[in-house]
Amino acid sequence: MRWLAFHPLVVLLWVGPVLLAPVSSAQESKKDELQPIPTVDLKRNTPIEYNTDIAPIFENKCFVCHSGKITEGDFDMSSYDKLMKGGRKRGAKVIIPGKPEESFLFLACARRARPIMPPKTETPLTPHELSLLKLWIEQGAKAPTTTRVRTKVVVSLPPALVRPVRAVVVAPDGKQVIASRGNQIHVYTAQKKQDPGKKEVLDWVYQRSLVDPNVKFPDGKPAGAAHVSLVESLAISPDGKTLASGSFQEVILWDLASGQIRQRLTGFADRVTALAFSGDGKYLATGGGPPSEEGELKLFDAASAQLVAEIRNAHSDTVFALAFSPDGKYLASGAADKFVKVFEVPSGKLVKSFEGHTHHVMGVGWTPDGKRLVSGSADNIVKAWDFDKGEKIRDMPGHQKQITALVVVGKTPQFLTVSGDTTARLWNADNGATIRQFSGAGDFLYAVAASPDGEVVATGCEDGLVRLYNGKTGALLKALAPEETAPKK
Ligand code: HEC
Incomplete structure (x- = not known):
């Protein structure tokens, strides 16, 4: 139901795509377009929870291509269990609990492994989102501990010309x-x-x-x-x-x-x-x-x-x-x-x-x-x-x-x-x-x-x-x- 577009999670999702950042001419040059996304110090003292912290990111930035009728690379991210099975090429290696630096999913999102995810036509993860993802994998990529109300899939911001x-x-x-x-x-x-x-x-x-x-x-x-x-x-x-x-x-x-x-x-x-x-x-x-x-x-x-x-x-x-x-x-x-x-x-x-x-x-x-x-x-x-x-x-x-x-x-x-x-x-x-x-x-x-x-x-x-x-x-x-x-x- 479209109602769920008013869910608080959706708000959080939309906050991500752009940052207030200073411009430098070096950053503007074309070949730096795919610079790795940095991580930031999250100052978190509670464990990362899949449904609260991670699923909303996936839902907003990955689901268009990795859930429902479309599962690119045979990689279905619509549930935790499916996510952990991975896709056609890398299987369960996409996420190696405890080891973000060896997990393709993290590296692809950080733009440090190809193909980068989401692809460059889409909104990348913010440093904050990437850091949540990293910490979640570091903490063992644990299964959800809460039940979650699914929100509507929101089309990511800048690339899509069709926007409500x-x-x-x-x-x-x-x-x-x-x-x-x-x-x-x-x-x-x-x-x-x-x-x-x-x-x-x-x-x-x-x-x-x-x-x-x-x-x-x-x-x-x-x-x-x-x-x-x-x-x-x-x-x-x-x-x-x-x-x-x-x-x-x-x-x-x-x-x-x-x-x-x-x-x-x-x-x-x-x-x-x-x-x-x-x-x-x-x-x-x-x-x-x-x-x-x-x-x-x-x-x-x-x-x-x-x-x-x-x-x-x-x-x-x-x-x-x-x-x-x-x-x-x-x-x-x-x-x-x-x-x-x-x-x-x-x-x-x-x-x-x-x-x-x-x-x-x-x-x-x-x-x-x-x-x-x-x-x-x-x-x-x-x-x-x-x-x-x-x-x-x-x-x-x-x-x-x-x-x-x-x-x-x-x-x-x-x-x-x-x-x-x-x-x-x-x-x-x-x-x-x-x-x-x-x-x-x-x-x-x-x-x-x-x-x-x-x-x-x-x-x-x-x-x-x-x-x-x-x-x-x-x-x-x-x-x-x-x-x-x-x-x-
Ligand atoms: C616009 C479409 C699109 C979006 C959005 C997208 N992907 Fe992908 N993804 C693909 C395609 C296409 C492939 C297959 C690439 C290949 O096999 O070369 C793929 C493959 C993958 C794989 C590899 C699976 C395997 O087993 O090899 C992972 C992991 C992945 N995506 C993660 C993500 C994550 C995480 C996000 C969101 C942050 C995301 N993708 C968003 C299109 C997308």
Whole structure:
């Protein structure tokens, strides 16, 4: 199930691929591309545990070629027992317990024996991962001592052009669409062009990527990435000037006119999975937190990036959704603990709590009068709530699979949802009816956004495509592929 993509292990996996490293000209030369990967001092005082420490690395960096239908070199790494049997050529010699320096698997991962693993088109192990692997073999390559919930196989970061679009926003003027793929952020703009009949039409083109120049590959080359880890959330300020992007333990505020980093917010416990600006642009709310521990909710002054309030114990699990009330007095949140809650701004005082969803709450929104809330959940259902009474108004079924995002369209009672069932839906909060469906995506959808006038609707898909629709007709305008963002040869 795709749900497992939210598993904490997956986060750890995504943190690996790029390092903050200084560049030296020697490191940039071609033939050093395959320099051995160094190991580091792990300062570990607990034994390495296969399921916790090692399997996630394999899952992220090896499974594409060594599990399931594909087992390159007849080497199946999908379980500990199969792993220890080795592959066609080297058999059990791939891992010699106690002797990393004689184990082909370690040497290949360290790029000290050929063929190197993973092959050079893929993301190499980080020094940290390599060191874990080494220590595990040193300690006897022991079998797992815990039971493990399998996570979804995550495609490794830089090589794969197909990357799920996890977050998308549309600028207030409807002329810019910004999407995140992996650890990158891509900006698209609408440009006027003449169609064959010489009529002026709008075309959407890739404008640029937002890049943190400090994020580099282990070899020192710029990664062209916005964050070290996966970009989990995006929000655009109401004046359209600032983009906030949330990732593992950080939020970056970007100046959209220049594409430069304006501010960096740190001090988060885990991933920042939800972001929202207040309607007047004064506040930025951030949500996240380590799974199954504590939902993290913070309120910042958007101009100074100063922390205004930290709402402790807001939720008992990761926060996935945030929305300010239209008058800016309240902040609604939705979390993996199945609750929708409303807090006072800026005090952070809990005002109301709405219970009823049976799975993670992935999106929340307010009707323009501030009297009702809508929430979308991984239980496939949209619920409408009466804010004053603190009661549910109705269930809105329709989606066949989990709802992954919900966004209100401007100052209207209409809102959009996307789901794992590959569709986006436009709803009327007043009567619970589906107004329109947006189809054409062949895969799981993660993100949705609309211009305030509802003209432009954008969805983000597992297949890496951002689909742009005419919000009024449902017609697909364009599918923006990740290839367009690749540097032109
Ligand atoms: C893009 C595909 C790909 C990825 C990813 C990949 N491998 Fe491989 N691997 C191969 C191929 C192809 C072979 C067979 C090479 C040969 O026999 O020359 C192979 C062979 C191996 C072998 C040799 C098995 C034997 O008995 O000879 C080991 C060990 C191995 N891989 C480990 C890994 C590890 C560990 C990772 C992840 C860190 C990894 N591979 C990731 C493609 C891949």
